[in-house]
Amino acid sequence: MTARTTGSLRVNGATLHYEVRGEGPLLLLIPGGTGGAASFDDIADDLASAYTVATYDPRGMSRSTLDDPEAEQRVAEHADDAFRMLELLSPGEPARVFGASSGAIVAVHLLTARPERVARVVAHEPPLVEVLPDAAExxxxxxxxxxxxxxxxxxxxMTVFAEGLKKDGDAPEPKAEIKLPPQAAARAEQTMANLPYFVGRIVPGFMSYAPDLRRLEALSDRLVLACGEDSRGELPYRPAAFLAERLGTELRHFPGGHTGLTTHPAEFGEHLRKALRV
Structure with a gap:
């Protein structure tokens, strides 16, 4: 296991917990959903052989505390947190950034807001539903x-939310039982603890966000849009597919579904390595 250092970073309205391992150019991993830095434990050590890998708990999640626990959550503020991480860990040097789900929304905004600090962004299934023709639904x-x-x-x-993410018109399909890696299973308790904050603050704040499409078009050579092989037709898949077509870029497919990072960590990490190459 690669040695890691931990620290805390004071940002506007919050204190962020972060972890760093490895050496080389900086790779910032931004978790999605109810995940924190620990959600990358299954791939970070391997990536640390080529990069300085930084992970963190987003504000309000796990060990990153809010000054005001009732504060509304905005994508721009979360992206500024990521920018502050880059300034701390890679001052003056553009970094690679990966984001999953809501973390991918943060990564996309970071690219448009601070392009000089970003060499490449890999965004895995960002639920940017405002770009879709049926955004009103x-x-x-x-x-x-x-x-x-x-x-x-x-x-x-959560039941209402899950129903809305399913494939259009599909009844739930029985899926083969997936045995989670031990580390992922151990994170379940923390995941549940973060769930009220995610549903009450992150979901409404992030899924109402609309990216700057003109800026993305100008920066499309630095953006890799990715989806899970098993996500086709589900709501989180559609915005990335739509944007890839709009921007004229390749849509990459990673193993598993929306949570392929957790269910297929080794294969997911290998696909991410390839996508990060500038």
């Missing part, structure tokens, strides 16, 4: 999730 979904969370609680809201 997804706004209605988020409104239903928020109202269900307010009136009925966490798990009913």
């Amino acid at each position: 997804h706004r209605a979904l988020i409104a239903r999730v928020k109202e269900t969370f307010r009136t009925q609680g966490l798990m009913p809201a």
